[in-house]
Each structure stands twice: as C-alpha cells, then as structure tokens.
Amino acid sequence: MEPLIGLIVIIAWAALNAVIASKRNRSGLALFALSTVPVLPLVILVSVGTGGNGESMAWAAFASPLAGFIVSLTMAGGKEAAVRRGQHGDYVRCPSCAEPVRKLATKCRYCASAL
Incomplete structure (x- = not known):
C-alpha cells in the first residue's frame, strides 16, 4: 500500500x-x-x-x-451514562425508578413521579 x-x-x-x-x-x-x-x-x-x-x-x-x-x-451513550453517573448531557436519572429521563422533564415517563 x-x-x-x-x-x-x-x-x-x-x-x-x-x-x-x-x-x-x-x-x-x-x-x-x-x-x-x-x-x-x-x-x-x-x-x-x-x-x-x-x-x-x-x-x-x-x-x-x-x-x-x-x-x-x-x-456508553447519553442515556446509559446518565443511569451510571446520575446525569449526562441532556439526561438525568429518575430518583424513584433510576431510568434515564430528560433534564427538562417535570414527570418521569416510566414511573410518573414528579422530578
């Protein structure tokens, strides 16, 4: 080559x-x-x-x-890193169910708890 x-x-x-x-x-x-x-x-x-x-x-x-x-x-992408570290980029970990949700969200889409 x-x-x-x-x-x-x-x-x-x-x-x-x-x-x-x-x-x-x-x-x-x-x-x-x-x-x-x-x-x-x-x-x-x-x-x-x-x-x-x-x-x-x-x-x-x-x-x-x-x-x-x-x-x-x-x-790890943004969602996976948010689950591991608590937050990453546009995502944070829900304190109730530990699923990744957007920072601007007011309610978790998985468990419906207030953020």
Missing part, C-alpha cells in the same frame, strides 16, 4: 471513530486525536525495531485507529 493511501485510510477511519463518538454524546474531536496522534511514534518504533519492514509498519499504523474504533463502539 502506498503511504499516502494508507494515511487517507487512517484519517478516514479516525473520522468514522469521531462520528460514532459524537453520536453517543462524547467528544468526537478527542477520539479523532487519540486515533491519529499515537500512529507516528508507533510506526517509528516498529520501523526501527524491524529494520524498516513495510508490513510491520502498516500493521502498527492501523493499531491506533483500530483501538479507537473499539473504544467508540463500546462507549
């Missing part, structure tokens, strides 16, 4: 990670940075360690975006 094509694939993969994270009410920019920034030092270390083996460098270059992809898929 040509280096420029590999760079384009890595950036596209990191952008996909950022979009998935944004859809789950997380920082897409932070996950994009975590998917792209560690790539260069990792490739340099593998290059020095293997004597410039192109295949090893390619696998090393895809390790960081792959890890970012796994993290973006396993992150």
